[in-house]
Amino acid sequence: MPLLPTAARLVALAVLLLVAAIAAPEAAARDSIRVGMIPDAGSTQVSVEEKAPLRDYLAKAMGQSVELIIPTNYNATVEALGNETLDFAYLGGLTYIKAHQLYGVVPIVQRDADREFHALFIVRSGLPIQSLQDLKGRTFAFGDINSTSGHLMPFEALRRAGIDADKDLKYRYTGSHPATAKAVETGAIDAGAIDESVYQAMQKDGKLDGAKVRVFFTTPPFVDYVWVGRMQVDAAVRAKFGEAFLALQPGRDDRILAILRGNKFVRATDDEYDTLRRVATDLKLF
Amino acid sequence: MLAGFFPPDLSLSYLAALTVPLMQTISMAAGGMLIACLIGLPLAMFVGAQVRGARLAYGLLSGLRAIPDLTLAILCVVVVGIGPAAGMLALAIFYAAMIGKVFADLFLAADWRPIEALRSVGATRLMVAFYGLLPMTLTNLVSMGCYSFECAVRAAVIVGAVGGGGLGAELVGTINAFDYGRATTLIILLVIVVSALDSLSWLLRRHPRAVLLLIPLGLAALWANWPETLALRHAATTIGGMFPPALPLPALQALPRLLLETAFIAGAGTLLAAVLAVPLGLLAARNLVPAPVAMATRMLLEVLRAVPEVIWGLVLVTLVGVGPIAGVVALGLHSVGVLGKLYAEACENVRRAPVQALEATGARRLAVACYAILPLASAPVAIHTLFRLEWNLRAASVVGMIGAGGIGQALYNAQQLFFYDQMMAYVLITWAIVLLADALSDWTRRRLGWATVIA
Numbered sequence: 001m002p003l004l005p006t007a008a009r010l011v012a013l014a015v016l017l018l019v020a021a022i023a024a025p026e027a028a029a030r031d032s033i034r035v036g037m038i039p040d041a042g043s044t045q046v047s048v049e050e051k052a053p054l055r056d057y058l059a060k061a062m063g064q065s066v067e068l069i070i071p072t073n074y075n076a077t078v079e080a081l082g083n084e085t086l087d088f089a090y091l092g093g094l095t096y097i098k099a100h101q102l103y104g105v106v107p108i109v110q111r112d113a114d115r116e117f118h119a120l121f122i123v124r125s126g127l128p129i130q131s132l133q134d135l136k137g138r139t140f141a142f143g144d145i146n147s148t149s150g151h152l153m154p155f156e157a158l159r160r161a162g163i164d165a166d167k168d169l170k171y172r173y174t175g176s177h178p179a180t181a182k183a184v185e186t187g188a189i190d191a192g193a194i195d196e197s198v199y200q201a202m203q204k205d206g207k208l209d210g211a212k213v214r215v216f217f218t219t220p221p222f223v224d225y226v227w228v229g230r231m232q233v234d235a236a237v238r239a240k241f242g243e244a245f246l247a248l249q250p251g252r253d254d255r256i257l258a259i260l261r262g263n264k265f266v267r268a269t270d271d272e273y274d275t276l277r278r279v280a281t282d283l284k285l286f
Numbered sequence: 287m288l289a290g291f292f293p294p295d296l297s298l299s300y301l302a303a304l305t306v307p308l309m310q311t312i313s314m315a316a317g318g319m320l321i322a323c324l325i326g327l328p329l330a331m332f333v334g335a336q337v338r339g340a341r342l343a344y345g346l347l348s349g350l351r352a353i354p355d356l357t358l359a360i361l362c363v364v365v366v367g368i369g370p371a372a373g374m375l376a377l378a379i380f381y382a383a384m385i386g387k388v389f390a391d392l393f394l395a396a397d398w399r400p401i402e403a404l405r406s407v408g409a410t411r412l413m414v415a416f417y418g419l420l421p422m423t424l425t426n427l428v429s430m431g432c433y434s435f436e437c438a439v440r441a442a443v444i445v446g447a448v449g450g451g452g453l454g455a456e457l458v459g460t461i462n463a464f465d466y467g468r469a470t471t472l473i474i475l476l477v478i479v480v481s482a483l484d485s486l487s488w489l490l491r492r493h494p495r496a497v498l499l500l501i502p503l504g505l506a507a508l509w510a511n512w513p514e515t516l517a518l519r520h521a522a523t524t525i526g527g528m529f530p531p532a533l534p535l536p537a538l539q540a541l542p543r544l545l546l547e548t549a550f551i552a553g554a555g556t557l558l559a560a561v562l563a564v565p566l567g568l569l570a571a572r573n574l575v576p577a578p579v580a581m582a583t584r585m586l587l588e589v590l591r592a593v594p595e596v597i598w599g600l601v602l603v604t605l606v607g608v609g610p611i612a613g614v615v616a617l618g619l620h621s622v623g624v625l626g627k628l629y630a631e632a633c634e635n636v637r638r639a640p641v642q643a644l645e646a647t648g649a650r651r652l653a654v655a656c657y658a659i660l661p662l663a664s665a666p667v668a669i670h671t672l673f674r675l676e677w678n679l680r681a682a683s684v685v686g687m688i689g690a691g692g693i694g695q696a697l698y699n700a701q702q703l704f705f706y707d708q709m710m711a712y713v714l715i716t717w718a719i720v721l722l723a724d725a726l727s728d729w730t731r732r733r734l735g736w737a738t739v740i741a
Contacts, residue, residue, distance in 0.1 A: 044459035045303040072449045072458060075702045076368040082524070083367040083517035098704055139607065145702045172608035172689060175462040182464040188607060285703060
C-alpha cells in the first residue's frame with residue numbers, strides 16, 4: 001500500500017506548515033492604520049472605492065498607509081474594535097455607547113451637526129399620513145437595529161406619541177439609511193425613519209426622487225455620530241487623527257467633506273452621551 | 287421591482303472588483319475543508335476502529351453537526367471578528383463534524399470480513415483502521431468529500447452574509463444598497479462556480495488521487511485567511527459573556543410563537559416545493575418527455591438548486607418584504623431545485639414492466655405518468671420529501687436571520703444588540719430542536735423500514 005505512507009508524510013507536512021502559518025503573522029508587525037466605518041450605504045467594493053479620497057487624505061495626514069474597511073453591519077464594526085482589527089472607527093451614538101462600555105473606546109471628533117442631530121420620519125407622497133398616530137397599522141422601515149437616528153430615537157419618538165412599534169406597526173430593519181429611503185420611494189414600505197444628513201445628501205445627489213417622498217415628522221435633537229479610537233492606540237496617534245478632521249475646510253476639502261456629509265468638525269467627549277444612554281437603557285437596547 | 291434585477295452589471299471593472307471576494311469565498315471553503323479533513327478524518331477512524339470512547343466521539347459529532355452553519359458563523363464572527371477568517375473557522379467546525387460523522391458511518395458500514403482477517407493476524411485496532419478501513423472505503427470517501435466541498439463553497443457564500451466576507455458579504459451589501467443589477471451579477475457568478483465544481487467533483491471521482499492536489503490549495507487558503515491578530519483575550523471574554531445563557535421574560539413568552547413561525551416556514555416551504563416539484567420532476571424525467579424538454583427543465587432546476595436558501599431569502603425579503611412568506615418562498619425555490627431533480631430520477635428508475643403493461647392498453651402519456659409512474663415512484667419520493675423537511679427545519683432557523691422571522695431572527699437581533707447571553711439561549715434552543723427533529727425523522731424511517739441515505 002504505497003499511498004498510505006505518502007499520505008502520512010503529507011499530513012506531517014501539513015501540520016508543519018500549519019504551525020508555520022500560525023507563527024508567521026505574529027512576527028510580522030502591522031504598519032498600516034485601519035479605519036472602519038459603519039455601513040451607510042451597504043458594505044460593497046463600490047462603496048469602499050467611493051470613499052477612496054477620504055482614505056488618501058487620512059494617509060497623507062497621518063504619514064502612514066490607511067486601510068478603509070466597511071464591515072457588514074454596525075455590530076461587526078464595534079466587535080472589530082474589540083478584537084483589534086480596527087484602530088479607528090466612525091460610529092453612531094448607540095454603537096458608540098456600546099463600544100465605550102464594552103471596550104473603552106475613546107471619542108475623538110464629530111461634525112458640529114452631530115451635537116444637534118435629528119431623525120426624520122418619511123412617507124411616500126400621496127399617503128394620508130400627517131402625524132405619528134397615522135402610522136398605526138402601516139408598514140414601517142427602521143435602518144440597522146443599532147442605528148441611533150434610524151432606530152433608537154425614532155422608536156423613542158413613537159413611544160412618546162403613544163405608539164407601540166411592536167403592536168401598532170409592521171416594521172422591518174433595512175440595514176441602512178439609503179435602503180430605508182429607497183424602500184419608501186419605491187413603495188415597498190409605507191414610511192420609515194432616517195438620518196437627516198443621509199436624506200439630504202441623497203436628494204442633492206439625485207439618488208432620491210424628492211417628489212415621491214416627503215418628511216412628516218422631525219425628532220427633537222440628540223447627539224449622534226462620532227469618530228473613535230481604540231484605547232490602546234497611542235494618544236499622540238489618536239490626537240493626530242483628530243487634527244486631520246479638525247483641519248478640514250470648506251472650499252479646500254469639499255470632496256472629503258461631501259463623503260463625510262459635514263462642514264465642520266469639533267472635538268467630542270463622552271459625557272455628551274449621557275442622555276442617549278438613559279434612553280437606550282429605557283428601551284432595553286443597551 | 288423584479289425588473290430592477292436586470293440587466294446584470296457585467297462591466298469589466300465590476301467583474302475585476304469581484305475577484306477578491308470570489309477568491310475569499312473559494313479559499314474560505316478550501317481552507318475550512320482542509321482543517322475539517324485534518325480533524326474529521328482521524329475522528330472518524332477513531333469511531334470506525336470502535337476503540338473505547340468511540341460512542342462518545344460519535345455522539346459529539348452528531349451533536350456538533352446539528353448546529354446550523356449560519357449560527358456557527360455568527361458565533362465565529364463574534365469571537366474572531368468579521369472577515370474570511372471567521373467564515374473559514376465556521377466552515378471548518380461544521381464540516382469537521384459532517385465529515386467525521388459521514389466518514390464514520392462509511393467505516394462502520396464497511397465489509398467486516400477483511401477486517402476480521404486483519405484482526406486474526408494480530409493487528410491492533412488502529413492498524414486495522416489504517417490498513418483495512420481507509421483503503422477499503424477510499425472511493426466512497428473521495429465521493430463524499432467532493433460532495434462536501436461543493437456544499438462548503440455554497441456555505442461559504444452563506445456565511446459571508448453575516449460577516450464572513452467574500453461573495454456573500456458583497457451580495458448583502460449590494461442588496462442593502464438597492465443595487466440589484468450587481469446582485470444579479472453575483473447570483474450568476476455563484477451559479478457558474480457551483481456548476482464548475484460539479485465538473486471538478488466528477489473529475490475527482492474518476493481520479494481519486496487528484497484529491498491530494500487540493501491540499502496545497504487548502505494550505506494556501508489557510509495562509510491567506512489566517513486571522514492576523516488572534517485576539518484570544520477578546521474571544522475569551524466574549525464567550526464568557528454568553529454564559530449563563532438567559533432570556534428575559536418577554537422573550538420567553540414570545541418563544542412559542544417564534545418556534546411555530548419557524549416550523550411554519552419549514553413546513554410550508556417543503557409543501558410548496560413538493561407541489562411544484564411533481565410537474566417539474568415529470569417534465570425533467572427523460573423517459574417521459576422529449577429530450578430537449580427534459581434538458582431545459584433540468585437546467586432550470588439546476589439554477590434553482592445552485593442558489594442557497596439564504597440567498598433566495600435575501601432577494602425575496604426585498605421583493606415581498608420581511609416576514610415568514612419570504613422564508614417560505616426562499617426555502618420553496620431552493621427545495622424545488624433539489625426535489626425536482628430527485629423526483630425525476632425516481633421516475634426514471636421505476637420498474638419498466640407495469641409501465642409497459644399500461645402502455646400496451648393504448649393509454650396516453652399523461653395517463654401512464656399518473657397511473658403507473660407516479661404510484662411506482664411514490665416510495666422514493668416520500669423518502670426524499672421527508673429528508674427535505676428535516677433539512678428545511680434547519681434552513682428555516684437560518685433564513686430567519688436574514689429577516690424571515692421565527693427563532694432565527696430573534697437570534698440574529700440578540701447578536702446584533704450585543705446581548706450574547708440571549709443569543710446563546712437561542713442557539714441552544716435551535717440546537718435542541720434540530721437534534722429532536724433528526725431523531726424523530728430517524729425513528730420514522732426505521733419504523734417504516736426505509737433505508738438510511740447518507741447526507
